[in-house]
Amino acid sequence: MSVPPAERRLRHLLPASLNIPPGQWLRAGVGALVALFLAGWLCSLAYGPSIALHLLGPLAASAVLVFAVHSGPLAQPWPVLGSYAVAALLGLLLREALGGQLWVAALALGVSLLLMCPLRCLHPPGGGVAVSAVLADPGLVSLGDHLLEPVMLNAVILVIVAVLYNRLTGVRYPRAAAPLKDLHHTHDPAPAERVGISRADLDQALEDLGEFVDVTPDELERIIRATEQRALRRTVGGLTAASVMSRDVQVAAPETTLEQACALMAQHHLKTLPVREGDQVVGVVELGDLLSAVMARGRLGWRGMFGRRPLRVAQVMSQRLVSVGSDHPLEGLLPLLSEHGVHCLLVLDEHRLAGVITQTDLIAGLRRHLLSHCTS
Structure with a gap:
């Protein structure tokens, strides 16, 4: 159905959706309310109501950023604190040197912007602080150089409330740089970053x-x-863990010796064995665990490890279990097996071992899926 020209023009005038869930609107609104009230109240106690009220405009704009668009670079703590400090100092200097005229306020805004960018503290409400410092009312003028104190008090209170409130409501703030994944401690990029879009791109x-x-x-x-x-x-919609998992699972018991576990791994070409006690999986043992046991004993060969007092699987197994259900979607298995250092996933249904998924199982399943699409 064609869209009428009038409606099409109206759509062009409307801004794009912000993609903010309604629940986040309420969360941000309550946070901004609390932060602005607390900062204004404390500033009033310290410097008087008239000074606090005159500085609330830029602070309210900052509250919108740190609570509603908390993940943006303009809303992080350093831009808030840095911009307020730069703008207040510059506004004070220009007012003392050139007076409190409108053109001086505009100059303070422009120079503040120029300074914020290289200092990486660009924050739009900081421009309001610079203008407020120049066009100050008599109460602010009477503070002289001490005007920086209430300005920074407001900024610090806002940042503290933002950090506490955002984290208490499930929001990660401030946004720290994502840690680099380096499971093998080499210079290679993470497996998921070797193909497709990279950070350098x-x-x-x-x-x-x-x-x-x-x-x-x-x-x-x-x-x-x-x-x-x-x-x-x-x-790959429709494929699940059950589609690719191995069902005939070889397992060890806690009392299994390392010699027996090693023989079982060699016989079935395995690198990982689930350890099951009764119906419950209590751990996993890997080839790396066997090698670590050898090194810990300081022996030079396998014979020394499997001597008169053999080690048991329970002594070296890992109790860190990474498991999924049989209905877990296939695309959810990829990051587990490629980015988290896991070589074998346990498939548990109602806490019972239904199968395992190795990296080989996943690759084979994806190959079969690609072949089926190529021939269809």
């Missing part, structure tokens, strides 16, 4: 764009990875 694309984008490279990378995950789910 993002940095170069942002540089080529030549304009400011209100999202950090880490956040942009996270959005892209999530989009790729949804596309993968659409591509």
